[in-house]
């Protein structure tokens with residue numbers, strides 16, 4: 001179990017210089033719109049993932065008019081207390097430290113502190129393109145299995161190389177030489193490893209999502225989830241690359257492989273995003289996130305830190321209490337929940353008899 005005890009921010013978004021102290025597992029963060037509730041949650045995400053949940057270029061997180069930021073936390077674990085530090089230097093260089101030791105690769109930190117964020121803009125996970133769901137799945141698997149992340153980084157690197165080679169062949173009107181075979185073999189090798197991990201994991205993960213959905217919706221609404229992949233009927237990825245080679249040469253990019261996998265949501269055999277109501281979309285979104293939370297908890301033997309941003313605005317009171325009850329009761333992790341209404345948070349925590357701390361911004 002890991003408990004964030006202190007977080008210090010310097011020039012991070014709207015925080016010039018501020019420290020926060022936490023002494024409970026359940027932390028409510030309240031304040032009016034724009035006071036920095038989401039920003040504070042995002043620092044925790046940053047310290048778990050070495051990057052923001054929201055803003056892609058790190059520089060976007062620097063307080064306007066300043067150069068560089070620093071976020072730091074003291075985290076109490078079962079055996080020790082660790083210090084996590086993320087620094088964005090004035091020259092744009094990012095550094096990440098565990099205690100005072102600097103990571104050579106940020107990816108080495110992923111999975112040390114697991115975390116699940118539920119935020120208002122997550123709707124894209126349901127309504128957006130397949131890359132949103134792949135990203136969700138990849139983030140989840142990377143937190144659980146360090147080798148998965150290593151394979152993924154490798155796959156993306158080789159994919160880039162293969163694509164630029166294809167483009168080059170096309171532009172220079174050349175025929176492919178042995179290099180394409182070598183790249184195919186390398187890509188297929190890591191691709192197979194990723195595919196296998198996804199397939200085995202999804203066998204149980206999909207049932208977990210569907211169970212969560214049913215318990216949120218309180219009935220069977222005919223929702224189903226399918227792992228769609230081109231690696232069907234025992235086809236190897238090497239074979240797949242060979243089958244699509246002519247097409248790839250023409251289109252100058254790799255059009256087949258595990259980077260095309262999809263997690264397809266349906267309702268009564270129709271695409272979920274076309275048929276589902278707003279409420280059903282929210283239910284599926286929460287089901288996905290709860291399944292993520294419970295899967296990490298089961299496989300890693302401890303629950304991830306849970307960051308619930310503005311969820312009261314997303315769910316009705318009943319569903320909200322249901323959600324809090326599921327995750328807050330007997331929790332073995334720390335849960336941060338933001339809300340604009342202090343009274344609403346207090347009431348929910350009191351009804352569930354939770355021991356909590358409130359931070360007012």
Ligand SMILES: Nc1ncnc2c1ncn2[C@@H]1O[C@H](COP(=O)(O)OP(=O)(O)OP(=O)(O)O)[C@@H](O)[C@H]1O
Nearest residue numbers: 013014033034035036037038039060061062063064
């Ligand atoms: N790089 C930045 N520099 C300075 N301020 C920033 C920066 N990025 C964001 N902000 C400010 O942070 C504030 C938003 O913070 P945040 O989204 O955390 O608020 P919030 O309390 O979660 O609001 P809401 O309740 O509306 O979701 C805004 O006022 C925004 O202008």
